Amino acid sequence: MSQTKILDGRKVAKELEAEIGQVVENLTKQGITPGLTVILVGDNPASEIYVSYKEKACKRVGINSNLIKLPAEINEEELLGEVERLNQDDSVDGILVQLPLPEHIDEEKVINTIRADKDVDGFHPINIGKLMINGSGLHSCTPRGIMEILHRYEIEVEGKNAVIIGRSNIVGKPMAQMLLQENATVTICHSRTKDLKEHTLKADILVAAVGRAEFVTADMVKKGAVIIDVGINRTENGLLGDVEFKGVKEKAAAITPVPGGVGPMTIATLLKNTLKACQERRG
Numbered sequence: 001m002s003q004t005k006i007l008d009g010r011k012v013a014k015e016l017e018a019e020i021g022q023v024v025e026n027l028t029k030q031g032i033t034p035g036l037t038v039i040l041v042g043d044n045p046a047s048e049i050y051v052s053y054k055e056k057a058c059k060r061v062g063i064n065s066n067l068i069k070l071p072a073e074i075n076e077e078e079l080l081g082e083v084e085r086l087n088q089d090d091s092v093d094g095i096l097v098q099l100p101l102p103e104h105i106d107e108e109k110v111i112n113t114i115r116a117d118k119d120v121d122g123f124h125p126i127n128i129g130k131l132m133i134n135g136s137g138l139h140s141c142t143p144r145g146i147m148e149i150l151h152r153y154e155i156e157v158e159g160k161n162a163v164i165i166g167r168s169n170i171v172g173k174p175m176a177q178m179l180l181q182e183n184a185t186v187t188i189c190h191s192r193t194k195d196l197k198e199h200t201l202k203a204d205i206l207v208a209a210v211g212r213a214e215f216v217t218a219d220m221v222k223k224g225a226v227i228i229d230v231g232i233n234r235t236e237n238g239l240l241g242d243v244e245f246k247g248v249k250e251k252a253a254a255i256t257p258v259p260g261g262v263g264p265m266t267i268a269t270l271l272k273n274t275l276k277a278c279q280e281r282r283g
């Protein structure tokens, strides 16, 4: 008998969407409808799916969504030109360039070209800097969505040992910063960490963002810990997280499932960022 709380990302995302929908409706009545433009380069099937989730979510809350599909062979200047055009289009509040981009295009250059106040992914250096300094600006959707789950389930962060496995610019690093902002004691572990388990066993909040199916096992987890699984691994056994759910669930106080955990919150936060970008630029 386990009384582990399943942290239901779909449910929280739905609540968040209802709140966003209200505000969008009010703005629309005033003649301002928030708009998100997604640029998709090439035909990566996973990217196509994620982009379709984003478009459907926009529709649910009344945000205008626009998809620009560009061929994989497009050159960098052309792509940058497209971004510049969107930077100047007043009806576009959020610009999202779906990653990964083809190898011949410099991702960093593309991200740096997006106007920071339209950067709804929160990847631009100005937004990263703002997050580091005082928590202002637009923030990366996945870690911000995770904070939203923690808040809505009233999981205390202050004073807790938070351990993150993974140091990407998109998840691990901003996650650490957000937890630090809320007064957790933060450890970032990664592929070169020695004695990983020594760290993870101390975690009151453990965030797994490694990209390896079922990497975190029950022996690595402290009893009563809160487990956040960022992994989306498509395997021959189906869609798996970075956490071995069945075993870890028995020890955890709370855990996010995959699917239905962090993923839906990433999308809901993208909507929230688009609304925020709209309000701050022309609200």
Ligand SMILES: Nc1nc(=O)c2c([nH]1)NC[C@@H]1CN(c3ccc(C(=O)N[C@@H](CCC(=O)O)C(=O)O)cc3)C=[N+]21
Pocket: 049, 050, 053, 096, 097, 098, 099, 100, 121, 141, 232, 239, 258, 259, 260, 261, 262, 263, 264, 266, 267
């Ligand atoms: N510029 C950019 N911004 C992104 O935010 C971005 C990106 N590029 N590239 C790819 C990743 C991945 N990503 C996900 C979004 C939603 C789910 C999601 O909704 N997952 C569901 C369904 C999972 C499934 O069946 O695929 C779930 O976990 O329940 C997953 C992953 C956003 N990404």
